[in-house]
Amino acid sequence: MHELGIMFEVIKRVEAVAKQHQVDRVEKIVLQVGEIATVIPHFLRECYPVAVDRTDFVDTELVIEMIPANGCCRQCDIVYHLMKDEGRCPNCHQMNFDELSGREFSIKEIVVAEGGKNGSSPNY
Amino acid sequence: MDQVRIIEIKEGVFEQNNQKAQELRDSLKQEKVFLLNLMSAPGSGKTTTLVQTIKGLQDEMKIGIMEADIDSDVDARTIQQTGARVVQLHTGGMCHLDAEMTRQGIDALGREDLDLIVLENVGNLVCPAEFDTGSTKNAMILSVPEGDDKPLKYPLMFAVADVVLVNKMDVAEHFDFDLERFKDNVRLRNPEAIILPISARTGEGMEPWLDWLRQQIERQQ
Ligand SMILES: Nc1nc2c(ncn2[C@@H]2O[C@H](COP(=O)(O)OP(=O)(O)O)[C@@H](O)[C@H]2O)c(=O)[nH]1
Ligand SMILES: [Mg+2]
Ligand SMILES: [Zn+2]
Numbered sequence: 365m366h367e368l369g370i371m372f373e374v375i376k377r378v379e380a381v382a383k384q385h386q387v388d389r390v391e392k393i394v395l396q397v398g399e400i401a402t403v404i405p406h407f408l409r410e411c412y413p414v415a416v417d418r419t420d421f422v423d424t425e426l427v428i429e430m431i432p433a434n435g436c437c438r439q440c441d442i443v444y445h446l447m448k449d450e451g452r453c454p455n456c457h458q459m460n461f462d463e464l465s466g467r468e469f470s471i472k473e474i475v476v477a478e479g480g481k482n483g484s485s486p487n488y
Numbered sequence: 489m490d491q492v493r494i495i496e497i498k499e500g501v502f503e504q505n506n507q508k509a510q511e512l513r514d515s516l517k518q519e520k521v522f523l524l525n526l527m528s529a530p531g532s533g534k535t536t537t538l539v540q541t542i543k544g545l546q547d548e549m550k551i552g553i554m555e556a557d558i559d560s561d562v563d564a565r566t567i568q569q570t571g572a573r574v575v576q577l578h579t580g581g582m583c584h585l586d587a588e589m590t591r592q593g594i595d596a597l598g599r600e601d602l603d604l605i606v607l608e609n610v611g612n613l614v615c616p617a618e619f620d621t622g623s624t625k626n627a628m629i630l631s632v633p634e635g636d637d638k639p640l641k642y643p644l645m646f647a648v649a650d651v652v653l654v655n656k657m658d659v660a661e662h663f664d665f666d667l668e669r670f671k672d673n674v675r676l677r678n679p680e681a682i683i684l685p686i687s688a689r690t691g692e693g694m695e696p697w698l699d700w701l702r703q704q705i706e707r708q709q
Contacts, residue, residue: 366583366615373586374501385495393585395501404645420521478491 367407371415379419385476392425392475398466399433399447433466466470505619509587512622516599521595522708523605524701525623526682530611532631533655534561535668536688538606542570544698549603549705554593556585562705563608573597583706584615602707614636617645630654632663636670639677646677649682651700658687 374395374443382390395404405428412426433446436452444453446466451459494698516523528534535557542551553574555564560677564576573642579585585593590607597605607623608614616663628649630638632657646652653673654667670684 366618369582369584369586371500373504377497377499377501377504381495381497387495391492402614423668429652468500469502470500473494473498475492478493 367403368411368414369481371408371411373420374445374446376413377471378421381474382420387463387474388479389477389478390474391477392427393468394427394429394472394474395422395430396398396431396470398468401469402467403469405430429453429472429486431465431468435461436464437461452455464472471475497605497706502618503585505586505588505657506608508591509620509622510652512587512591512594512667513624516594516622516624519599520704520709521599521602521605522625522701523590523607523621523623525590525607525621525626526608526624527609527613528555528611528629529613529634532611532634533688533696534608534629535545535566535701536653537629537653537686538567539570540688540691540694541606541698541701542567544694545604545701546570548702550601552597552599552602552605554590554597554605554607556589556593556608561629568581573602579610583588583610584619585609585621588600590621590623594666605703612647613642617642623703624708625650627651627653628681629653629655630670632660632665635663636665636667639673643677646674646681649678649681651682651697652698654683654685655688657685657692658690 378390378393408428409426410441416424417420434443435446435451436443437456439458440453440455442455443464453461498636532690545551551572552681553567553572554577554583555567555574556577557563563575567574572652575593575597594605599605626649628645630652649660654670665683674681674683684693686697
């Protein structure tokens with residue numbers, strides 16, 4: 365399992381972006397993970413609290429958007445969802461496809477708040 | 489009320505590592521140093537194979553070894569006895585090395601006078617395959633007791649390997665291991681992989697492996 369190391373990398377990158385944009389507070393970190401990516405969302409979520417421990421992101425929410433794994437049948441030229449029916453084409457029932465999506469793993473965006481220094485400080 | 493806004497990043501998490509890896513690979517090429525990333529499950533024979541490899545090549549070239557096996561220096565000491573230069577990398581329980589850690593290791597080792605650097609990666613068949621270390625080539629070891637169906641279970645590892653060493657051939661008769669079936673399974677994932685049966689214990693089959701390394705190192709010169 366390497367999700368912890370990866371999560372540290374993600375946090376480092378977010379930290380750099382936040383600094384570059386002089387952000388007061390990051391409310392959400394949004395990741396995109398493909399259904400057949402080699403990182404598992406469940407483990408990412410489990411590692412997250414450890415990775416943000418003693419950083420500015422302890423109160424930041426982690427959002428993971430799933431990207432469906434789609435393939436295109438080489439024979440029928442139709443696009444279908446690979447997670448159903450063992451990845452067989454709904455038309456010819458073969459497993460002869462080009463992978464179109466599903467292995468993504470990226471930092472999509474961060475949602476930031478400007479004004480207060482942290483969640484508990486008063487805003488006017 | 490706070491102003492909320494969205495900062496788009498849209499970056500693959502592995503992209504930064506890939507970039508650093510490529511930079512390292514390029515700089516090693518310029519300096520004529522060949523970096524081999526050696527991967528396998530724990531106990532498949534990385535250290536034993538390395539000792540044999542050093543013995544076979546150390547009269548012809550200067551070799552440095554980076555040991556990344558999980559926070560113990562047993563392997564590093566074994567290697568040190570061969571006379572090769574060695575550094576122990578402390579990965580802090582990480583299951584793989586990335587390009588940045590590899591570069592730091594190389595800096596600690598010192599690369600100027602070396603022809604060949606081998607990174608003994610963390611014993612693991614999953615995670616190291618996903619991180620480009622910046623190596624010139626990747627080799628992986630599969631030992632006979634692990635079974636000939638491993639390429640089906642760990643496709644990525646076999647896909648990124650330039651060479652697959654099949655180790656512990658000396659005990660093959662005691663296992664239900666079919667070398668031809670294994671080769672077929674590897675080729676399903678990686679038609680170009682070079683597959684070499686060896687025994688790091690007896691030294692059997694080492695010569696084709698050493699020749700492959702010699703060729704690669706020459707190409708880097
Ligand atoms: N029978 C046999 N045992 C081997 C061979 N190569 C390594 N071993 C043994 O396998 C164990 C693990 O080897 P080691 O090199 O430490 O594996 P590593 O964890 O991949 O570095 C040790 O007990 C070695 O003596 C081989 O070719 N044949
Ligand atoms: Mg070892
Ligand atoms: Zn079809």
